[in-house]
Amino acid sequence: METQTPQNPKIDHDRRILQEADANGGMARLLSYIRLSGPGWLQSAITLGGGSLSTSLFLGVLGGVSLLWIQPLAMMLGIIMLCAISYMALSTGQRPFGLVRKHVNPVIAWGWIIATVLANIIWSLPQFSLGTAAVTSNLIPGANPVMVSLVMLAVSVLIIWFYDSGSRGIRIFENLLKLIVALIVLSFVGVVVKMAGTGGSLDWSAIAGGFIPDFSQLTQPAPSFAASLQGLETGAYSFWSELIVSQQRGVIFSGVTYAVGINMTFLLPYSQLAKGWDKDFRGLAAFDLSTSLLVPFMIATSCIVIAASSQFHTVPEEGLITEVNAAGEIVLVDSETKNTALAGTYAGLLDQRLASAGVDTASMSETERELARASLPMEDKQLAAMLVKRGALTLASSLEPLMGKVFANYVFGFGVFAMTLSSIIILMLINGFALCEMLGLPDKGVWHRFGCMLPGIGVLGPLVWKEASFWVVVPTATIGLVALPLAYLSFFALFNNKELLGEERVEGGKRTVLNVLMVAAILFVSFGCIWAAYDKAGNVGLLGIAIFLAMVVVAHFRRNKASS
Structure with a gap:
């Protein structure tokens, strides 16, 4: 379908501005282009x-x-x-x-x-x-x-x-x-x-x-x-x-x-x-x-x-990394408050790491999985905390x-x-x-x-x-x-x-x-x-x-x- 462009006084006016700007060149053209720009802003x-x-x-x-x-x-x-x-x-x-x-x-x-x-x-x-x-x-x-x-x-x-x-x-x-x-x-x-x-x-x-x-x-x-x-x-x-x-x-x-x-x-x-x-x-x-x-x-x-x-x-995200203390309890390493917003993503990364090492986390209870994650080397846990997808x-x-x-x-x-x-x-x-x-x-x-x-x-x-x-x-x-x-x-x-x-x-x-x-x-x-x-x-x-x-x-x- 062809677009028929009707006579438009505003477009004719803009066309004359462009023609004059092209004739003058330099700064006149630049200022005219800036003034008439539009669709690029929509993009x-x-x-x-x-x-x-x-x-x-x-x-x-x-x-x-x-x-x-x-x-x-x-x-x-x-x-x-x-x-x-x-x-x-x-x-x-x-x-x-x-x-x-x-x-x-x-x-x-x-x-x-x-x-x-x-x-x-x-x-x-x-x-x-x-x-x-x-x-x-x-x-x-x-x-x-x-x-x-x-x-x-x-x-x-x-x-x-x-x-x-x-x-x-x-x-x-x-x-x-x-x-x-x-x-x-x-x-x-x-x-x-x-x-x-x-x-x-x-x-x-x-x-x-x-x-x-x-x-x-x-x-x-x-x-x-x-x-x-x-x-x-x-x-x-x-x-x-x-x-x-x-x-x-x-x-x-x-x-x-x-x-x-x-x-x-x-x-x-x-x-x-x-x-x-x-x-x-x-x-x-x-x-x-x-x-x-x-x-x-x-x-x-x-x-x-x-x-x-x-x-x-x-930079590892705070409130995620855990470890097992002397009493066998799972505790946070770097914060007193757990980061619940990113805890799921963090746990998912560590589960992938455990799976790569041959650990079958799917057959474990949630408590057993938390213990397995906390028992991983600190380097693994820090990398997981670095890679969580943090938002705005x-x-x-x-x-x-x-x-x-x-x-x-x-x-x-x-x-x-x-x-x-x-x-x-x-x-x-x-x-x-x-x-x-x-x-x-x-x-x-x-x-x-x-x-x-x-x-x-x-x-x-x-x-x-x-x-x-x-x-x-x-x-x-x-x-x-x-x-x-x-x-x-x-x-x-x-x-x-x-x-x-x-x-x-x-x-x-x-x-x-x-x-x-x-x-x-x-x-x-x-x-x-x-x-x-x-x-x-x-x-x-x-x-x-x-x-x-x-x-x-x-x-x-x-x-x-x-x-x-």
């Missing part, structure tokens, strides 16, 4: 959500600042692919779903849009849960979680209503999202600045070095674990090093997913076309993505990694002695809340676009608003996910990883389609460079897809990928046969 609002938060936290826990490079790199590769689909949409004025279905493969097109809708609804649940937890634990302790969740839904619906009320409403919507994203970034920057100024012992040279890509952590533990692993007997060393590497791989590929998710690839071209942008806005679109998306994402996630690293990396609430409480209650709870807590609220709003917006596209309807009016409301089911999140609300978001990465590589392949094919783009197709050395970068992004995400599918679902996950690929191949040959 920033969705990517700065619960997934980025949980991934950033665990990156800091596992790799310290040595893994700071993964999220910016993943985002840069994602932006390359987003630029490709943006260039195609603005050059043709056509909606991408129809183009993928007609020019690439109908199975990929429908898989792309269905995965987008499912991801929107799945993601809404943990976002509501995450935001509610931030309010009830940090901002307004004791607040009713159901009421908090309902208020989040009401605010999201109100802001969405602006978007569907015309060009002025879109401007109001974008400005509100810009404000929320700015507050998110300022919240986490404030936390790091406060840490640096209150004896947080931040190693700025190590932080700078952490942005240099180092793929060795896909195959070996982060160097900072060396002291903890040194001296372990062979069996223990093998178990813990393999576990650390496995977790590092998992969080690295989760970082790939949360940098640019499947629903982000759907949002961008539709939000640009909804504004009335066309080929005259392609330069602005590339600038918009490179600044409004990359810069806020990189700053916010890096600050979270730095904060988590300073508090948790190679744990980070906030750990920062309080260093930074004070205002920064640790209110500033950090507001940043978490704003992340989840902005993500909910954009998930709703994307779903409206997707539903209208599936029904072949214009992306406005009753059906668009109805589609926007569907992710509102996430208001049930606090009731569904009462435990580990900061970590249930990680497994949902799998569905996005399965669909994302095929979406990227579609964008690559459309970007190089001479029949579709004609004289607008990029040529020469620039096209070669862009193709090389796109292939790198496709390979990077594809590897993550295969690994995540196997890690989460074993051979069943790989079988699912194989079946979907078979459907793609069948559709390809049937389309070629029909056109011959």
